Amino acid sequence: MTATKIKEKAGKALFASSAIICIVAVLAIFVFLIIKSAPAFQKIGVFDFIFGDKWSPNREDTYNSDMSGKYGIFTMIIGTVSATIGALLIGGTLGYFTSIFLVFYCPKGLKKPLNTVINLLAGIPSVVYGFFGIAFLLPTLSNIAPNNGSGLLATSIILGIMILPTVVSLSKTSLEAVPSTYYQGSLATGADHTKTVFRVMVPSASSGIMASLVLGIGRALGETMAVVMVAGNAPTYPYSLFNSFRVMTANIVMEMGYAGELQEGALVATGVVLLVFVLLVNLLFNLISNKMVRSAVSSKSNFKWFNSIRQKINDKVTQISYKINSSKIGEIGAKASGLLVSGVLILIVGFIFIKGMPTLVTTPHLLIGKFEFGSEKITILPALVCTLFAVILSLLFAVPIGVATAIFLNEYTSKSNFIVKMIRGAIDILAGVPSIVYGLFGMITFVKLFGGSSSIIAGSLTISIMLLPTIVRSTEESLKSVPMSLREASLALGAGKMRTIFKVVLPSSLPGILSAIILSIGRVVSESAPLLYTMGSVIKAVPTNIFDSGATLAVALYKLSGEGWYINEAYATAVVLIILVLGLNLIAETVGNKLRTGLKGENNVNKKKSKSTE
Amino acid sequence: MLIRKNRNPQNNELSFNGHISVSNASLWYEDFQALKNISIEIPENQITAFIGPSGCGKSTFLKCLNRMNDLVDNCRVEGSFKIGDVDIYGKIDVNELRKNVGMVFQKPNPFPMSVYDNIAYGPRTFGITKRQELDEIVESSLRQAAMWDDLKDRLFESALGLSGGQQQRLCIARALAVKPKIILMDEPTSALDPISTGKIEELCEELKKDTTIVIVTHNMQQASRISDKTGFFLLGELVEYDNTDNIFTSPNDERTERYITGRFG
Ligand SMILES: Nc1ncnc2c1ncn2[C@@H]1O[C@H](COP(=O)(O)OP(=O)(O)OP(=O)(O)O)[C@@H](O)[C@H]1O
Ligand SMILES: [Mg+2]
Numbered sequence: 001m002t003a004t005k006i007k008e009k010a011g012k013a014l015f016a017s018s019a020i021i022c023i024v025a026v027l028a029i030f031v032f033l034i035i036k037s038a039p040a041f042q043k044i045g046v047f048d049f050i051f052g053d054k055w056s057p058n059r060e061d062t063y064n065s066d067m068s069g070k071y072g073i074f075t076m077i078i079g080t081v082s083a084t085i086g087a088l089l090i091g092g093t094l095g096y097f098t099s100i101f102l103v104f105y106c107p108k109g110l111k112k113p114l115n116t117v118i119n120l121l122a123g124i125p126s127v128v129y130g131f132f133g134i135a136f137l138l139p140t141l142s143n144i145a146p147n148n149g150s151g152l153l154a155t156s157i158i159l160g161i162m163i164l165p166t167v168v169s170l171s172k173t174s175l176e177a178v179p180s181t182y183y184q185g186s187l188a189t190g191a192d193h194t195k196t197v198f199r200v201m202v203p204s205a206s207s208g209i210m211a212s213l214v215l216g217i218g219r220a221l222g223e224t225m226a227v228v229m230v231a232g233n234a235p236t237y238p239y240s241l242f243n244s245f246r247v248m249t250a251n252i253v254m255e256m257g258y259a260g261e262l263q264e265g266a267l268v269a270t271g272v273v274l275l276v277f278v279l280l281v282n283l284l285f286n287l288i289s290n291k292m293v294r295s296a297v298s299s300k301s302n303f304k305w306f307n308s309i310r311q312k313i314n315d316k317v318t319q320i321s322y323k324i325n326s327s328k329i330g331e332i333g334a335k336a337s338g339l340l341v342s343g344v345l346i347l348i349v350g351f352i353f354i355k356g357m358p359t360l361v362t363t364p365h366l367l368i369g370k371f372e373f374g375s376e377k378i379t380i381l382p383a384l385v386c387t388l389f390a391v392i393l394s395l396l397f398a399v400p401i402g403v404a405t406a407i408f409l410n411e412y413t414s415k416s417n418f419i420v421k422m423i424r425g426a427i428d429i430l431a432g433v434p435s436i437v438y439g440l441f442g443m444i445t446f447v448k449l450f451g452g453s454s455s456i457i458a459g460s461l462t463i464s465i466m467l468l469p470t471i472v473r474s475t476e477e478s479l480k481s482v483p484m485s486l487r488e489a490s491l492a493l494g495a496g497k498m499r500t501i502f503k504v505v506l507p508s509s510l511p512g513i514l515s516a517i518i519l520s521i522g523r524v525v526s527e528s529a530p531l532l533y534t535m536g537s538v539i540k541a542v543p544t545n546i547f548d549s550g551a552t553l554a555v556a557l558y559k560l561s562g563e564g565w566y567i568n569e570a571y572a573t574a575v576v577l578i579i580l581v582l583g584l585n586l587i588a589e590t591v592g593n594k595l596r597t598g599l600k601g602e603n604n605v606n607k608k609k610s611k612s613t614e
Numbered sequence: 615m616l617i618r619k620n621r622n623p624q625n626n627e628l629s630f631n632g633h634i635s636v637s638n639a640s641l642w643y644e645d646f647q648a649l650k651n652i653s654i655e656i657p658e659n660q661i662t663a664f665i666g667p668s669g670c671g672k673s674t675f676l677k678c679l680n681r682m683n684d685l686v687d688n689c690r691v692e693g694s695f696k697i698g699d700v701d702i703y704g705k706i707d708v709n710e711l712r713k714n715v716g717m718v719f720q721k722p723n724p725f726p727m728s729v730y731d732n733i734a735y736g737p738r739t740f741g742i743t744k745r746q747e748l749d750e751i752v753e754s755s756l757r758q759a760a761m762w763d764d765l766k767d768r769l770f771e772s773a774l775g776l777s778g779g780q781q782q783r784l785c786i787a788r789a790l791a792v793k794p795k796i797i798l799m800d801e802p803t804s805a806l807d808p809i810s811t812g813k814i815e816e817l818c819e820e821l822k823k824d825t826t827i828v829i830v831t832h833n834m835q836q837a838s839r840i841s842d843k844t845g846f847f848l849l850g851e852l853v854e855y856d857n858t859d860n861i862f863t864s865p866n867d868e869r870t871e872r873y874i875t876g877r878f879g
Binding site: 179181182184185186187188189190191192195199200203204315318319322323 | 685714716717719731738741785791
């Protein structure tokens, strides 16, 4: 074998092994969760665990001793389901109308700003939503609530806002994909714009809109920090709009830090139940999106009576909707939602800025001060340093592996290959796993690995697995956009595959990879649930090495807002966090746009050429 | 101003009939003039065909007649367009116009709903919600489109499951359901096989009893087979417009002759 040949072989092996890491990560998550939860399931009993509605764990309980605590999570299952339904009612409805507004009613000049607003809403960290909930929503609601405002309503509102961008972006895509010939066909029968929109265009996109709602459900199920901050978290059913209740994710976060043996098992088991929910939702999503592809086929059931009942119901609905002129109502809804969504962002960001800016400006100590133990003066400098550490380390792990996986998938394999399907499946699953489950996984693996207490390295490793799906997917996207002819040209010049990849393919897809990296940075900055117990949650001195523990900025905000004494500092921290994250999102968007206009420019050139040759 | 015109666009009793009369019509897409000073009288209850090479403005002219051009940004129209006595670019309800001037497109575009809902779509838009009334309209429209027997057992299946030819006839039935005086057809058979094409041509013959049909076609045989009048467009101009027999046997303009004998276009 020649040297080049060895190099080629080694390269391929390297890319392949990166891809294998993704599968291993998924397997590891499942295996560890199962190993850790199985004894608890056994001890408590699967039925009693799921359907028991008393949760009062005892730290002293172990697998071998008698059980004195109660471990039933049914209240929390109901809590999670109710909060998700609430979020869907608010965020789903609002998202539905907002996407219709964006596609069919938005004045041209407003389209771009509103899109940006929605992207920015997607970028705001969940602790900031939670903090907004504590600082604004709960006090406001307490005027009409018998308690301090926390409970199902507050949770649903906050979660609703959080799932809105998810719902909007996918609904929008599927509305835009409805052929314009439908639009013309409807106008040609004499229907006006609004009737056409609500009678033809929206129904034609219904499976896409359904899929977007399911995706929103997935998001709501897995959300942790924002819910923890406004739900109250007592392990009871949400029997009214305003009573303290607990969701599954909250259960894990609330108790993981000080859990006893059996309790820890039960918390991991809670994670398993949550994961099952999420996977089921993902399955549903896949079913619906597959149906989207085959949407042409009519759904006909074999049962005659079922068909006739369905037909009658459809009939009545259509009749009523035409009678009450529902499309007009829809138009009003769409316009109102567009306004409301912009209002919400302005409210959240504006409120926090107005409250936080003065502190930030008048207290330089907050940003650059030295940490003093026991001092009243808070400084977030250590948190900033921790965040920086986490960003650098997690990218150091995730980017090479993610990019190599994408290269393996796109440059070395055919689509139908079994391994490739496995890897893609693994990446899809990784993308759907709730962040708190990553946190659990990190606790029982990386934290244990690095001596049993949280550390920057353990947190960064945890979060780097979370980043993999994003990096792999967007790198693949940009690899795909590199024209085949470039590769062929390079190969035709006698360059090997490795040389072609590194000298031709990767440089051309750099902007795409870059914007994925920037988005990942944003993600590390905003995440808190997976870091709380892996990286650390105590605000203390600037860390000196990666085996120190420490709170990142987002975790620090969670801590500060929970303690009540430092509310001004919390506002200021939230301001810094928002600036960082929104800044990163804007940069990512600009880079992305550059990429797109770059490609467009190329197209224009082609067009001009083909015109002149005509 | 002392005299005020009636500004109410919902002047519902517009006296549309099937006669189209256009004079000195021009149309611009931004700076590009796509129609140049076109004048034409299209008689009621006859079939009028437009022929001409690609890009000469046939579709553009057709779309002027039901104001589908309103959808195009930067599209400017001049001249007089009248249907019956109604100035269709005046202060009228454009939806009312389109109800009276139906359109069938080049590619069949049934909505992704049941056959029944496709046809009931137009009537529902105009306020008919009673089941019985709708049933009658659906049946009569399908009968007119000569597909009642084919489809009466499949009314509640998705229209997207029909064959291309059936889909196109369904679109015609959908247009018929609001009882238009005029139907515009833009190459309605260009995506269909010869048998389906034949069926649509027969259908046109049937419909012209009480409907004006304006059809754009690239198929010279088709134009000569079914139309009473034929107009030849070239580079945005209406070069010649006459009885179909005259156009195909003794055209006045040399360019028409060259086109129909296949020497250019
Ligand atoms: N929306 C538009 N914007 C700008 N130019 C247009 C637009 N639609 C059509 N044109 C131009 O107007 C001219 C006439 O187009 P039109 O579609 O009416 O031609 P046509 O006779 O129907 O052609 P074909 O036989 O190919 O359908 C063409 O040069 C076309 O490029
Ligand atoms: Mg045309």
